[in-house]
Amino acid sequence: MPQVSMIPEPCRVLEAAPQNGHDVHFVIEVPKKVFAPDPGQFVMVSLPGIGEAPFCVSALPGEGTAEGTFELLIRRTGRLTNLLTRFKAGDTMYVRGPYGRRVEWEQFEGSSLILMAGGLGLAPLRSFVRRALFRRDAFRRIDVLVGARSPEELLFRDELLTWKARRDDVHVRLTVDAAREGWGGRIGVITTLLEGFNADVEDSYAFLCGPPVMYRHCLRKLLAMGLYENHLWLTLERRMRCGIGLCGNCQISGHYLCQEGPLFSYRELRTMREAV
Amino acid sequence: MDNEVYRFPRERLDALIERLARDYRVVGPVKQGATWRWADIRPGTAIALDYPTTMLPPRQVFAPQREVLFRFRRGADGHFDFEEPAVERPVALLGVHGCDLTGLRVLHSFHESSCRDRVVPGRLERSFVMGLACWVPCLAESFCRDMGSLEAESPASLYAWDIGSVLLLKVMSARGREILQDVTPLEAATAEELVNWRRRLRVRHEAFPAHLKFAPEKLAVALEAAESDIIWDANADRCLSCGRCNLVCPTCTCFDVCDQATLDGSDGARLRTWTGCQVPGFSRIAGGHDFRPTRTQQLRYRIFRKGKYMPERYGLVGCTGCGRCTSHCPTHISIRDIFRQVGGAP
Numbered sequence: 005m006p007q008v009s010m011i012p013e014p015c016r017v018l019e020a021a022p023q024n025g026h027d028v029h030f031v032i033e034v035p036k037k038v039f040a041p042d043p044g045q046f047v048m049v050s051l052p053g054i055g056e057a058p059f060c061v062s063a064l065p066g067e068g069t070a071e072g073t074f075e076l077l078i079r080r081t082g083r084l085t086n087l088l089t090r091f092k093a094g095d096t097m098y099v100r101g102p103y104g105r106r107v108e109w110e111q112f113e114g115s116s117l118i119l120m121a122g123g124l125g126l127a128p129l130r131s132f133v134r135r136a137l138f139r140r141d142a143f144r145r146i147d148v149l150v151g152a153r154s155p156e157e158l159l160f161r162d163e164l165l166t167w168k169a170r171r172d173d174v175h176v177r178l179t180v181d182a183a184r185e186g187w188g189g190r191i192g193v194i195t196t197l198l199e200g201f202n203a204d205v206e207d208s209y210a211f212l213c214g215p216p217v218m219y220r221h222c223l224r225k226l227l228a229m230g231l232y233e234n235h236l237w238l239t240l241e242r243r244m245r246c247g248i249g250l251c252g253n254c255q256i257s258g259h260y261l262c263q264e265g266p267l268f269s270y271r272e273l274r275t276m277r278e279a280v
Numbered sequence: 281m282d283n284e285v286y287r288f289p290r291e292r293l294d295a296l297i298e299r300l301a302r303d304y305r306v307v308g309p310v311k312q313g314a315t316w317r318w319a320d321i322r323p324g325t326a327i328a329l330d331y332p333t334t335m336l337p338p339r340q341v342f343a344p345q346r347e348v349l350f351r352f353r354r355g356a357d358g359h360f361d362f363e364e365p366a367v368e369r370p371v372a373l374l375g376v377h378g379c380d381l382t383g384l385r386v387l388h389s390f391h392e393s394s395c396r397d398r399v400v401p402g403r404l405e406r407s408f409v410m411g412l413a414c415w416v417p418c419l420a421e422s423f424c425r426d427m428g429s430l431e432a433e434s435p436a437s438l439y440a441w442d443i444g445s446v447l448l449l450k451v452m453s454a455r456g457r458e459i460l461q462d463v464t465p466l467e468a469a470t471a472e473e474l475v476n477w478r479r480r481l482r483v484r485h486e487a488f489p490a491h492l493k494f495a496p497e498k499l500a501v502a503l504e505a506a507e508s509d510i511i512w513d514a515n516a517d518r519c520l521s522c523g524r525c526n527l528v529c530p531t532c533t534c535f536d537v538c539d540q541a542t543l544d545g546s547d548g549a550r551l552r553t554w555t556g557c558q559v560p561g562f563s564r565i566a567g568g569h570d571f572r573p574t575r576t577q578q579l580r581y582r583i584f585r586k587g588k589y590m591p592e593r594y595g596l597v598g599c600t601g602c603g604r605c606t607s608h609c610p611t612h613i614s615i616r617d618i619f620r621q622v623g624g625a626p
Contacts, residue, residue, distance in 0.1 A: 009364065010350065011350050011364065012362075014359050050550075052352040052360045052362075052541070052548065052550070053352070053539050053540075053541030053545040054539060054545075055539055056537060056539075056550075057566070081566040081567055085566070096358075096359060098360065215569070216569065241565050242563070242565060243562070243563065243565050245535065245536055245537040245552075246535075246537065246552075248397060249397075250391075250533070250535070251534060251536070251537065251552070252533055252534030252535070252557070253534065253536075253555075253562065253563075255585075258588070258589035258592050258593050277580075277581075278571050278577060
């Protein structure tokens with residue numbers, strides 16, 4: 005096996021769009037090395053002298069993005085992201101990757117897709133929606149179900165509205181846990197979007213990305229609706245230090261998330277201890 | 281090569297070290313205070329071939345506690361330039377017991393099959409190892425015989441038995457023979473020496489009582505059957521989460537990554553440092569969610585990794601029975617006792 009370097013490449017930020025007080029959406033130039041991530045894969049972003057952390061790619065090069073760019077959504081939670089979320093167009097991030105499992109998308113073709121995101125989970129899931137819309141003819145019905153704590157926390161609001169406008173193409177439903185007056189939409193946790201859901205679940209694939217509590221409830225619901233275990237895909241999150249199967253931080257049972265995930269089918273996950 | 285056992289007068293050890301030093305950084309067990317450690321040795325260094333065991337396992341030589349991944353420096357254009365460290369001299373390691381030879385095998389198989397990194401496997405492959413047989417258990421907590429590592433000789437190039445009057449050296453590889461021939465003419469052991477050696481080998485097991493009633497390959501099944509949390513709770517209840525067991529383990533490999541830079545941030549290095557699954561926060565992610573928040577989960581994970589996940593993934597059990605984790609645990613949580621609790625004592 006060839007030596008894989010942990011040295012990152014400088015990548016220029018082309019656009020930085022704050023989504024709210026703590027989330028910033030970035031359009032970034034791709035690294036010079038071959039860079040063709042699949043939905044669910046991640047990159048390691050760093051600032052030398054500060055640190056490094058994994059981020060799922062939120063839009064892939066060539067799938068609704070400008071030539072030679074990819075996109076990330078970064079939330080301010082720690083030292084590194086405190087700096088990164090202050091970045092403007094023209095600043096340089098240091099990137100290596102993509103890492104993680106590649107899933108054969110041909111297996112999903114001809115089926116319907118249920119794409120569910122809770123909170124920050126929309127950042128990775130957005131690349132799935134983009135992929136699905138980019139190859140729209142390959143799929144039957146597409147449902148996008150998005151939940152957030154509040155309307156202010158709803159990410160990519162303009163893009164959600166654009167998807168929503170494509171009524172023939174894609175069915176978008178949104179909900180928030182709680183809202184102040186003036187929110188005309190639905191209020192309730194994300195599982196309520198599955199009530200009365202009438203998709204052809206036997207021939208559907210579901211992709212979920214959100215916090216652990218969302219997985220526990222949505223899994224139960226989707227399985228009860230009749231979705232096959234191996235048609236249910238979850239994107240997991242773990243502390244990662246290397247991205248290349250070495251540092252051990254991301255291990256779940258005997259599995260390395262950075263190698264065999266972060267995208268797993270429920271059938272793979274169901275017997276893994278402490279998975280969600 | 282199987283029956284190539286030669287006598288090696290211990291006065292020739294310095295000549296062996298001198299010969300190895302031409303091609304290798306030579307490392308061996310050296311006494312420091314009340315403990316023994318792996319240290320650089322030269323001809324004349326008091327190499328302690330009668331050492332019981334070292335506090336840290338020899339993995340510290342191949343995957344050091346603290347290691348530079350790369351250096352960075354801000355260039356004139358404002359961007360960082362990166363530089364990886366140069367490849368260092370290969371290591372010759374002298375006097376490695378069976379448990380630690382097994383640990384090196386596990387280390388190699390982990391790096392070979394799990395990842396795309398060649399740094400540690402490269403170091404192991406370029407190294408020269410002289411194994412050393414044990415006649416008595418080195419710690420009250422060790423159970424190398426049960427874990428099958430007492431008699432392990434691979435990946436040594438030369439393997440030594442100290443029979444008192446001389447060392448008997450078994451040639452394990454062409455490189456081992458080459459080095460040995462450079463140091464001394466190959467000399468067959470005398471009939472008396474061979475008789476003495478075989479007699480001691482025959483009775484060696486008496487010094488190593490059996491602690492487990494199952495073979496190490498059965499460990500994965502035994503652990504899976506021990507679903508009940510009683511065993512884990514009772515042991516984890518004493519755990520202080522200090523992580524010593526991780527640090528002294530010959531098969532632990534987890535590391536953290538951190539940057540160190542000058543105050544102006546223009547110059548520095550990205551480092552990897554040892555960490556472990558028993559250290560608080562190991563499984564915590566940004567935002568504070570912890571996937572293994574309790575000590576019970578953390579302890580069970582460590583034991584499962586050694587006894588189940590590693591053999592399933594790399595084909596080798598992750599516990600060598602060296603006893604270090606138990607001997608260095610401040611509350612004496614015993615991996616051997618846990619194995620006895622899940623699989624039964626003899």
